Amino acid sequence: MANRPKASSPAREAKSEEGFARVTRAFADDPEVSFGRLFASDGLKVHNKIFAMLVRGSLVVKLPKARVDALVGARNGERFDPGHGRLMKEWVVIAPGAGEWLALAQEARRFVGG
Numbered sequence: 001m002a003n004r005p006k007a008s009s010p011a012r013e014a015k016s017e018e019g020f021a022r023v024t025r026a027f028a029d030d031p032e033v034s035f036g037r038l039f040a041s042d043g044l045k046v047h048n049k050i051f052a053m054l055v056r057g058s059l060v061v062k063l064p065k066a067r068v069d070a071l072v073g074a075r076n077g078e079r080f081d082p083g084h085g086r087l088m089k090e091w092v093v094i095a096p097g098a099g100e101w102l103a104l105a106q107e108a109r110r111f112v113g114g
Helices: 008-024 066-071 101-113
Strands: 033-038 039-048 050-055 056-060 078-080 089-092
Touching: 008 039, 008 050, 008 056, 008 101, 039 101, 050 101, 056 101, 066 078, 066 089
Parallel strands: none
Antiparallel strands: 033 039, 039 050, 050 056, 056 089, 078 089
16 A cells, blocks of 8 residues: 555554664764754755655655665555655655665665765
């Protein structure tokens, strides 16, 4: 189902927050990356552009459309819907345990940061 991330249980939420904290720490020494609240989620930006965020317990990253298509096709992710019923072509939702969050965030940082 290609939808917004599903609501989380407290255990899943804690696991997700820990996983996203590891991702965030990996970018701590990158002077071009900032961390903060983005919309209603915690997220990472490069050159003031969002590249990764934690939304309802899932990692959401911006990647090239072809890469998003491949992840969705392999059932490793779902297209992101920010809430208005329109799926985003370059954004993918990765559930906890459904992929290597850090590697995908690094890929997203390269894509967005140039």
